[in-house]
Amino acid sequence: MDYKEVLKTIADSVEGSIGIGLIGLDGMIVDQYSAEPDFDVAMVGVEYSSVIKNASKASQDFGLGPTTEILITTEQATMIMMMVGKSYFAVLAIGEDGNLGRGRLEMKKHIPRMEQEMME
Amino acid sequence: MEENANNSEVDINKFLKEIESLGGKLEANPDSMVFAPLADAYRKSGMLDQAEEVCQLGLEKHPQFSSARVVLGRIFLEQKKYSEAAEEFRQVLKDEMDNLMANTLIGHALLGERKFKEAAEALRRALVLNPDDPGLQSTLDDAIAYSKGLKEPPPEEESEPTLVEAVDGKPETKTVAPAEPPEDVVPAKIELAKDAGERVEDKAEGPAPIKATGSGAGNITASLKVAEMHMKRGNFDLAVPIYEEVVAADPDNLIAHSKLKEACAKVDAAAGDPSITSAVKEETSVSTGDGVVAESEAAVAEQREAEDGVTDLKGGMLDLDLPLVDMAGLEKSTGEKENDAAEQDLAVKEVPGREDKEDAVIEQGPTTEVSSAREEETGGQAAAAVAEDDESMADVAAGVLDEVGGEVADKGVSGDDELAGVALVEPVEEASVALAEEESESVSAAAAVIDEPQETLMQSPGEGVDFTAVLARLNETAGIVGSMLVAPGDGSVFDQVLTVEMDTSEIGQMVSAIYNNVHKSVNSLNQGKLTQVLITARDGQVFLNTTSYGVLAILANEKIRIGMLRLALKEAVNDIEKTVREG
Numbered sequence A: 001m002d003y004k005e006v007l008k009t010i011a012d013s014v015e016g017s018i019g020i021g022l023i024g025l026d027g028m029i030v031d032q033y034s035a036e037p038d039f040d041v042a043m044v045g046v047e048y049s050s051v052i053k054n055a056s057k058a059s060q061d062f063g064l065g066p067t068t069e070i071l072i073t074t075e076q077a078t079m080i081m082m083m084v085g086k087s088y089f090a091v092l093a094i095g096e097d098g099n100l101g102r103g104r105l106e107m108k109k110h111i112p113r114m115e116q117e118m119m120e
Numbered sequence B: 001m002e003e004n005a006n007n008s009e010v011d012i013n014k015f016l017k018e019i020e021s022l023g024g025k026l027e028a029n030p031d032s033m034v035f036a037p038l039a040d041a042y043r044k045s046g047m048l049d050q051a052e053e054v055c056q057l058g059l060e061k062h063p064q065f066s067s068a069r070v071v072l073g074r075i076f077l078e079q080k081k082y083s084e085a086a087e088e089f090r091q092v093l094k095d096e097m098d099n100l101m102a103n104t105l106i107g108h109a110l111l112g113e114r115k116f117k118e119a120a121e122a123l124r125r126a127l128v129l130n131p132d133d134p135g136l137q138s139t140l141d142d143a144i145a146y147s148k149g150l151k152e153p154p155p156e157e158e159s160e161p162t163l164v165e166a167v168d169g170k171p172e173t174k175t176v177a178p179a180e181p182p183e184d185v186v187p188a189k190i191e192l193a194k195d196a197g198e199r200v201e202d203k204a205e206g207p208a209p210i211k212a213t214g215s216g217a218g219n220i221t222a223s224l225k226v227a228e229m230h231m232k233r234g235n236f237d238l239a240v241p242i243y244e245e246v247v248a249a250d251p252d253n254l255i256a257h258s259k260l261k262e263a264c265a266k267v268d269a270a271a272g273d274p275s276i277t278s279a280v281k282e283e284t285s286v287s288t289g290d291g292v293v294a295e296s297e298a299a300v301a302e303q304r305e306a307e308d309g310v311t312d313l314k315g316g317m318l319d320l321d322l323p324l325v326d327m328a329g330l331e332k333s334t335g336e337k338e339n340d341a342a343e344q345d346l347a348v349k350e351v352p353g354r355e356d357k358e359d360a361v362i363e364q365g366p367t368t369e370v371s372s373a374r375e376e377e378t379g380g381q382a383a384a385a386v387a388e389d390d391e392s393m394a395d396v397a398a399g400v401l402d403e404v405g406g407e408v409a410d411k412g413v414s415g416d417d418e419l420a421g422v423a424l425v426e427p428v429e430e431a432s433v434a435l436a437e438e439e440s441e442s443v444s445a446a447a448a449v450i451d452e453p454q455e456t457l458m459q460s461p462g463e464g465v466d467f468t469a470v471l472a473r474l475n476e477t478a479g480i481v482g483s484m485l486v487a488p489g490d491g492s493v494f495d496q497v498l499t500v501e502m503d504t505s506e507i508g509q510m511v512s513a514i515y516n517n518v519h520k521s522v523n524s525l526n527q528g529k530l531t532q533v534l535i536t537a538r539d540g541q542v543f544l545n546t547t548s549y550g551v552l553a554i555l556a557n558e559k560i561r562i563g564m565l566r567l568a569l570k571e572a573v574n575d576i577e578k579t580v581r582e583g
Helices: A001-014 A040-062 A100-119 B002-027 B035-045 B049-063 B067-076 B084-094 B099-111 B116-129 B132-147 B156-168 B218-232 B235-247 B253-270 B274-287 B297-320 B325-334 B338-343 B367-378 B380-388 B393-404 B417-448 B468-474 B504-524 B562-582
Strands: A017-024 A030-034 A067-074 A078-082 A088-095 B291-293 B347-353 B480-486 B493-498 B530-537 B540-547 B550-557
Touching: A001 A030, A001 A088, A001 A100, A017 A040, A030 A040, A040 A067, A040 A078, A040 A088, A040 B291, A040 B504, A040 B530, A040 B540, A067 B504, A088 A100, B002 B035, B035 B049, B035 B067, B049 B067, B067 B084, B067 B099, B084 B099, B099 B116, B099 B132, B132 B338, B218 B235, B218 B253, B235 B253, B380 B417, B468 B480, B468 B562, B480 B504, B480 B562, B493 B504, B504 B530, B504 B540, B504 B550, B530 B562, B540 B562, B550 B562
Parallel strands: none
Antiparallel strands: A017 A030, A017 A088, A067 A078, A067 B530, A078 A088, B291 B347, B480 B493, B480 B550, B530 B540, B540 B550
């Protein structure tokens, strides 16, 4: 599977998307697509992989089971992170005027395909 | 033997392909971080010199890339350069104290250095992070035995191959990203007995292999799943003891407490003994502020049917991989019926309340009514928020059930999930697409209602300011099971309203840790001020919102509507500001 193509499909479907990446929980990038050249998916992957790990630990500690999604909203962007299997996550960055709902929808539509591919 | 050789050959070929692919990427973009998986692929192929060279060069450009440093440590470990390996892992642990891999591998590096006492300490830390790993426990036992002279350490040359073997762990199964992280990167709740390391058994010589095991919370999670299955099938009496065991094993488990109460209430109600039901109701109201009201046996039975329908619908929708906006559409299309459904009192209602100040909460009406009133008050805003909320499949299913009532179960939803799912979803597909198109506006509206975040250095609310009334009001929102205002600096809790007894200081620390972790990442990415963090897990959600006076943390069940939650949050944040101003 061409992960970049899938990532691009997601990003292109979401108004205001800045960039998207498929990243391992160790911060390693599988593939990425940036709608804006300044957006460094690699840095995002490194930074947020540790957030995901800590959040996952916390949600287990809270008794909430495994983490499936994390949304981080800042004054400049919203990051939607969804788990892809157990060891990877997809992160979509959307600008402040972007369509968050559409972003989540598109990710949820495409992630099962990526998971399926990874399992194979 | 021959099969093993074939497997090794397959693995080597796989790694060589990875090296070729990753090498191409690195050549195309020499500054990329792909050097780390490339180095790891070299390591796995046994090309340790190339692995070290690639990794060292990459780390010169990205010195903070901790995963790459772990890779380099592993390379050193396999080169038997134990002190260099230990140094790399130490650097990782400076920034990430709870890095399981670094803690585990430094233990092995120290064993290689014959520093058994230090190795035991490192392995003990690793075991705290991953208490269910028998291999790790065994290695720790050995390290302790060596350090105390209870056991003769193996000669260096004998121990090393075991270490190398161990570090490799299980073979890679994926080709898309060679540096697959271990499955146990999500450590379980820390419940390690302090004397875990004291148990020394006479085992085979040499350190045991490291095994990547599943989550340490596996037993609890599995138990909850089994219990949930019993609940789903209406076998509440079978679910109760399981929930009791989970609560006993993990007293802070919010979900287990909540489910136990629910199961007990249903068992009592199903037994048709209203006095017991009342007793349960009274007990939960007084002790926890959490009321479970079973109107009648029939009502409970009907609710049970409805819940079966919800679960089955949820499963059906999952199987169909239907876009969640469709479900939001369902919810919206059926939302107007919700008030009616609430008035019929068909459902068992949960009334989140306060733990220690009953008078402020106990008089509040059922949640459903409160949320209905809130919807009426907020009007279009609420509708927009609901439209924005594409999250909860269970919510949507509940919305459907509100519309079709008990008919869902009668029509055999549980017997044919997929067909039922299709039947229910198809009529609203067009509306759902329209909703998706409209989401941009609704999202902006929802985002706009959240107050501007403050700087990390938040103001002190001052002495004697009581936020419990604000939090109690917030907890009226359906799905919220607790809220608290936490100082992000030290995790101290200004005020909290929880529906079950929990260690608030522990939660405060966790909230603080998550918030600070995210804040640090947001800062380093120059993304401006952090406003909100939402963590969605299988069984619930944690929502953190920056306020002027601390982090407002909300624990919610998995059925919470995000749109409604954000509206309630907006009110709560305003109320917090107002409370401080007034007092």
